[in-house]
Amino acid sequence: MQHWNSYWSNTKTLNSFAEGQQQHGYSGDIAQFWQAILQPVAENSTIVDIATGNGGLAVLAQQHNASFNIIATDAADINPLTLFSPSDDCYPALQQIQFMANVPTEQLTLASNSVDLVISQFGFEYAPLAAALAQIHRVLGKKGKFIALVHSQHSFITQDCQDGATVLQQLLQTDGLLSQLMQFANLCQALATETQLSTAQQQQFSEHNTALLQFFRQTQQQFTVQNQQEWFNLIAKDLVPLIMNWQSLTSATVDKTKQNLQHFLQRIQDQIASAWTNQRAEEVKALCQTTWQQVSVEQMQIEEGVLCWIVQLQK
Ligand SMILES: C[S@@+](CC[C@H](N)C(=O)[O-])C[C@H]1O[C@@H](n2cnc3c(N)ncnc32)[C@H](O)[C@@H]1O
Structure with missing residues (x-):
């Protein structure tokens, strides 16, 4: 984890594309995808962003609706508030989000049935799959959803x-x-x-x-x-x-x-190691069909080519 710990604590960036424009938070196709997902989510919902890094997606969600109760977890030793200051646009959202450092997805410490929506942007696939899915399923309440954008080997x-x-x-x-x-x-x-x-x-x-x-x-x-x-x-x-x-x-x-x-x-x-092949996506679908009510895993294509997989599960 040292490579992630030092990245998140020394780089003033909201996400792992520090060299690009996304360092100020998600924009373009990724942001549009998440805005559409968050649109129908009820006021005061509890949302967990797993493998959040410095909170790029968590900030987007909090800025989308200030009433959301956002929790952001990561296996790394994250603490983005130490990098940003009140003059940064994301600061109020960062202050509102509850960040939980050193929390691997496969060992979520949240209470069972306590969450309405779990989200992840290029983070869920870094954890051991079956154990991570079991934890996400456990913390979600009835009809709770898990939605993730996952790296693809073909992107x-x-x-x-x-x-x-x-x-x-x-x-x-x-x-x-x-x-x-x-x-x-x-x-x-x-x-x-x-x-x-x-x-x-x-x-x-x-x-x-x-x-x-x-x-x-x-x-x-x-x-x-x-x-x-x-x-x-x-x-x-x-x-x-x-x-x-x-x-x-x-x-x-x-x-x-x-x-x-x-x-x-x-x-x-x-x-590279976390990115899913077609076969991996099929295996995940098969695994989820036994425990989740609704399962969808499909490829997301944008102008530049394949961007990622979209995983959507409902309890
Ligand atoms: C590519 S970064 C994505 C971070 C963030 N979601 C973003 O969009 O910038 C992957 C993140 O996964 C985290 N990670 C790796 N293994 C993990 C695990 N088992 N549980 C939770 N987080 C993990 C890393 O610390 C890192 O922050």
């Missing part, structure tokens, strides 16, 4: 994550760019203690610097797929200033950067 999001994972793995491999950067940082740190560099030291630095920049370009050129190039450029944006400001470059800085990238890779790998 453009998963394709994008696969490209991201390829790039990150390459940069983090034993003799990859990050390890070259670490060697450079060790040299910079050693030279920084000198009051004046000798000619030999200047030459040593210059050779290392040239070799690193060459390695950087070689790595960049290895990515021939356009989306992988974009991933490389996104990551390089944080690496270039480290090399440029070599006077203050330390091994600790590179270690920190490496750890952030490792966490990023883990989050992406989690996403």
Whole structure:
């Protein structure tokens, strides 16, 4: 969970697309889907957003209807109010939502039959399926509904994550760019203690610097797929200033950067592993048909292609 804990506590974003426009909350097709779901929900309903992250969907629901009693759970150590301030649009909603950190979906601590609607945006699929479904079923009251948008193996999001994972793995491999950067940082740190560099030291630095920049370009050129190039450029944006400001470059800085990238890779790998295939969707349908009154699992298609699965269950 450390990779999610550090992401949610250090990134001022409402959801896991921190690099995109969705960081300020859901918009476009996803927001429209949820607005339509929430429209007929009765005033004062109790709604639980599972695997909420920093509460992107919970905020959308709370802003949709202030009378909703929203509870937002996640297995990670979330506390979004510490990141946002009263000047942020989402702040009043965040204040109203009851966040419950360190609560895995498969171990929901809420009372049985206490919830009207359970919702999830790219979160339910991260938990062990049967145990999570059993808990959701338990907490829902009579005729309660569970509605989730679930990652698909066939979506453009998963394709994008696969490209991201390829790039990150390459940069983090034993003799990859990050390890070259670490060697450079060790040299910079050693030279920084000198009051004046000798000619030999200047030459040593210059050779290392040239070799690193060459390695950087070689790595960049290895990515021939356009989306992988974009991933490389996104990551390089944080690496270039480290090399440029070599006077203050330390091994600790590179270690920190490496750890952030490792966490990023883990989050992406989690996403890829959680995404459902057609077969998985069929298995889920079969499993649910024995315990739920109404079961629907279908693919959501938007202009860009397959977005996700839509899961709708009624108790
Ligand atoms: C892709 S993020 C989605 C977060 C949020 N719903 C959003 O739309 O941004 C997946 C979330 O699942 C959470 N998670 C992973 N395993 C979980 C589990 N077993 N139970 C509950 N949450 C879990 C992670 O901590 C992370 O916050």
